[in-house]
Amino acid sequence: MKTLAKKSAIWLAYLGVLLGLPLLFDSILAITIFNQMAIAIIFALSYNMLLGQGGMLSFGHAVYFGLGGFMAVHTLVMIEYETVYFSIIYIPLIGGLIGLLAAVFIGSFSTHKAGTVFAMISLGIGELVAASSLIFVSFFGGEAGVNADRTYGPAFFGIEFFQDSEIYYLGAAWVFIATLFMYLFTQTPAGRMANAVRDNPERAEFIGYSARRVRFISFCAAGFFAGIAGGLFALNYEFITEENLNAVTSGRVLLMAYIGGLGYFIGPIIGAVILTLMNSLLSNYTELWMLYLGIMFVLTVLFLPRGFAGFIMMHRTAWIRGKLGSLLLPYLITGLPALVFAIAGVAMIEMLHHEGEVFHFLGIPLESANLSHWLMCTVLAAIAYLGCKRSLPQLREAWESANAIDEAGEEREAS
Amino acid sequence: MLEVFIFSTLNGLVTGLLLFMLASGLTLIFSMMGVLNFAHASFYMLGAYFAYSISLHLGFWMGLIFAPLIVGILGAVVERFALRRVHAHGHVAELVFTFGLAFLIEEAVQFFWGPDTKNYQSPDILDFPLFTLFGQEFSAYRGFMIAISVGIFIGLYYVLTRSRIGIIIQAAITHPHTVANLGHNVPFIFMGVFGVGTALAGVAGVIAGPVLTTFPGMAVVLGSIVFVIVVIGGLGSLGGAFIASLLIGLLQSYAIASNVGMPDLLNLVGLEFSRDHPLTDLWTLTLPQIAPILPFLLLVLVLIFRPTGIAGKREQ
Numbered sequence: 121m122k123t124l125a126k127k128s129a130i131w132l133a134y135l136g137v138l139l140g141l142p143l144l145f146d147s148i149l150a151i152t153i154f155n156q157m158a159i160a161i162i163f164a165l166s167y168n169m170l171l172g173q174g175g176m177l178s179f180g181h182a183v184y185f186g187l188g189g190f191m192a193v194h195t196l197v198m199i200e201y202e203t204v205y206f207s208i209i210y211i212p213l214i215g216g217l218i219g220l221l222a223a224v225f226i227g228s229f230s231t232h233k234a235g236t237v238f239a240m241i242s243l244g245i246g247e248l249v250a251a252s253s254l255i256f257v258s259f260f261g262g263e264a265g266v267n268a269d270r271t272y273g274p275a276f277f278g279i280e281f282f283q284d285s286e287i288y289y290l291g292a293a294w295v296f297i298a299t300l301f302m303y304l305f306t307q308t309p310a311g312r313m314a315n316a317v318r319d320n321p322e323r324a325e326f327i328g329y330s331a332r333r334v335r336f337i338s339f340c341a342a343g344f345f346a347g348i349a350g351g352l353f354a355l356n357y358e359f360i361t362e363e364n365l366n367a368v369t370s371g372r373v374l375l376m377a378y379i380g381g382l383g384y385f386i387g388p389i390i391g392a393v394i395l396t397l398m399n400s401l402l403s404n405y406t407e408l409w410m411l412y413l414g415i416m417f418v419l420t421v422l423f424l425p426r427g428f429a430g431f432i433m434m435h436r437t438a439w440i441r442g443k444l445g446s447l448l449l450p451y452l453i454t455g456l457p458a459l460v461f462a463i464a465g466v467a468m469i470e471m472l473h474h475e476g477e478v479f480h481f482l483g484i485p486l487e488s489a490n491l492s493h494w495l496m497c498t499v500l501a502a503i504a505y506l507g508c509k510r511s512l513p514q515l516r517e518a519w520e521s522a523n524a525i526d527e528a529g530e531e532r533e534a535s
Numbered sequence: 536m537l538e539v540f541i542f543s544t545l546n547g548l549v550t551g552l553l554l555f556m557l558a559s560g561l562t563l564i565f566s567m568m569g570v571l572n573f574a575h576a577s578f579y580m581l582g583a584y585f586a587y588s589i590s591l592h593l594g595f596w597m598g599l600i601f602a603p604l605i606v607g608i609l610g611a612v613v614e615r616f617a618l619r620r621v622h623a624h625g626h627v628a629e630l631v632f633t634f635g636l637a638f639l640i641e642e643a644v645q646f647f648w649g650p651d652t653k654n655y656q657s658p659d660i661l662d663f664p665l666f667t668l669f670g671q672e673f674s675a676y677r678g679f680m681i682a683i684s685v686g687i688f689i690g691l692y693y694v695l696t697r698s699r700i701g702i703i704i705q706a707a708i709t710h711p712h713t714v715a716n717l718g719h720n721v722p723f724i725f726m727g728v729f730g731v732g733t734a735l736a737g738v739a740g741v742i743a744g745p746v747l748t749t750f751p752g753m754a755v756v757l758g759s760i761v762f763v764i765v766v767i768g769g770l771g772s773l774g775g776a777f778i779a780s781l782l783i784g785l786l787q788s789y790a791i792a793s794n795v796g797m798p799d800l801l802n803l804v805g806l807e808f809s810r811d812h813p814l815t816d817l818w819t820l821t822l823p824q825i826a827p828i829l830p831f832l833l834l835v836l837v838l839i840f841r842p843t844g845i846a847g848k849r850e851q
Contacts, residue, residue, distance in 0.1 A: 367755075
């Protein structure tokens with residue numbers, strides 16, 4: 121009962137955050153970003169159903185997102201012309217059903233095997249659908265895409281969804297429902313078996329489960345929720361183009377889920393929030409944000425294989441044992457030089473980019489023609505690098521002493 | 536009709552052999568490490584860009600020699616300091632890493648060379664028609680591309696099957712522990728093969744740059760097709776990759792040159808649809824239109840019906 125109460129508290133807090141965010145940040149920009157986050161969270165979570173929980177690496181997950189989105193836009197058009205008559209709040213469900221339909225069809229032959237075969241089929245299907253979307257102009261609208269207007273149809277308790285903030289609450293409701301159901305899915309036998317098949321398909325088959333069917337169920341569920349995200353996208357932007365179902369979008373969702381952390385349910389949510397923030401805020405400050413994103417992604421794969429969520433969860437043992445405080449100082453001693461190193465590196469990249477002109481970096485005017493600026497950055501980076509390297513053994517030592525399990529502790533865990 | 540056929544065969548041959556240069560490195564790396572290198576086509580792009588920069592100062596031929604060298608060293612560095620590290624986290628992490636690397640290389644290329652197309656020219660020496668057939672010219676540069684590709688194929692085949700190094704490499708792929716016990720440095724061999732594989736991609740980039748234009752999207756254009764080839768040919772099989780490269784090259788070239796389409800097919804069975812039918816896009820489809828998606832169609836079909844590809848080994 122205690123864990124149930126604890127879990128309900130977490131979900132209530134989640135709901136509270138979703139509802140409270142626009143009260144804290146009520147600028148138009150903030151609402152726009154929140155809407156993007158809502159879409160990204162559902163999409164990244166649905167992707168994690170495949171890769172994190174089912175062990176299926178997909179390079180074509182945008183297909184279900186995009187198809188759901190296209191159908192949602194077409195449904196909006198139908199509502200506008202009164203072919204059908206219902207409130208637009210159900211539009212994401214339409215997207216989800218289309219995503220499910222596509223996943224049932226594609227999953228029927230692509231889930232035979234996991235691993236490389238699955239990854240390659242998903243890549244092939246992704247390219248096929250993306251290329252076909254440019255051929256079948258009447259449905260996909262070619263390069264321009266299709267657009268609609270969400271303000272038609274019956275009002276929902278007087279709300280007609282003229283404003284983005286109204287869409288935000290609709291999106292928040294869908295995010296909450298989708299997250300809850302995706303979490304509950306992980307608790308069902310199907311969700312548990314997905315983990316088993318991911319880790320050892322042979323053993324799962326020996327105890328009587330068809331690995332293929334287990335994968336198929338996960339695949340369909342993932343397609344369904346990706347479609348919901350697509351439907352929400354359609355509602356938010358009121359248009360959708362071929363770009364939303366091609367490899368770029370598929371790659372982006374992989375990035376989100378991976379940076380956030382695949383092994384944890386909360387990981388993709390963290391990844392979606394970070395990437396959306398980077399996408400919309402960083403792009404205001406620098407044209408090179410995609411380059412930084414790429415660097416961050418590669419560094420994450422290299423040094424944080426379990427993503428940001430994994431990094432946070434790494435501290436669980438230390439936290440339980442009350443030794444988190446002893447890690448704070450070593451983290452600062454290593455982290456500050458690392459930060460300085462990163463800043464100096466970014467400054468040099470920006471100097472290369474702004475060749476022959478003066479620009480302001482963190483309030484400091486820099487110029488690529490000025491040799492002393494280069495020298496300053498190089499020296500700063502070198503000192504920071506040395507500082508980082510010198511303090512790393514201390515950090516490692518502090519980490520080990522915080523996590524070292526004494527004899528008594530081991531016995532306690534064993535019993 | 537005959538001239539269309541001959542020229543599309545020649546063009547298909549050029550494309551196919553070019554694709555093989557990429558696919559051979561990719562399939563070698565796969566059989567060695569068991570991971571598909573998503574960034575392989577990015578090394579091809581780097582080859583083209585390095586060669587472009589070198590050719591501005593030292594001419595095309597110096598680019599042909601040095602650009603693949605630089606790319607190969609870069610590939611070896613990536614293997615040594617990054618891929619080997621990620622290897623400990625499993626295959627998915629490796630695949631995701633190469634995916635991220637491809638993304639990063641594309642951004643880096645845009646950063647250093649800019650987003651616009653580069654005016655990378657083929658050398659003046661090869662700027663003459665090799666032969667004229669039915670009034671159409673076949674440029675000497677394309678002949679040169681065929682010659683280089685065939686030369687590399689023969690050289691690679693010879694080294695891998697006839698030389699001592701090749702035998703050690705083949706043994707290291709199947710029995711790494713035994714080879715290590717015999718006193719060979721297996722990680723070094725792996726690094727070397729990765730370097731040579733990326734250098735081959737670099738060569739492909741150097742000679743393809745002038746024909747297929749040098750721009751930041753060139754890796755994406757070819758990247759997924761090379762994947763298709765490696766899978767259709769059978770993962771890890773050099774011979775299969777060769778057949779699949781030519782197959783895809785010719786298939787695309789014929790499809791583009793042909794002018795058949797759905798209307799012809801429908802006429803054949805005596806059906807006709809009006810222009811404003813809701814599925815009009817489907818009834819007016821032509822073969823050149825769907826040429827870009829044919830490889831992917833083939834990929835999906837092969838994976839469904841014969842997952843091991845043309846010459847792949849049966850899975851254990």
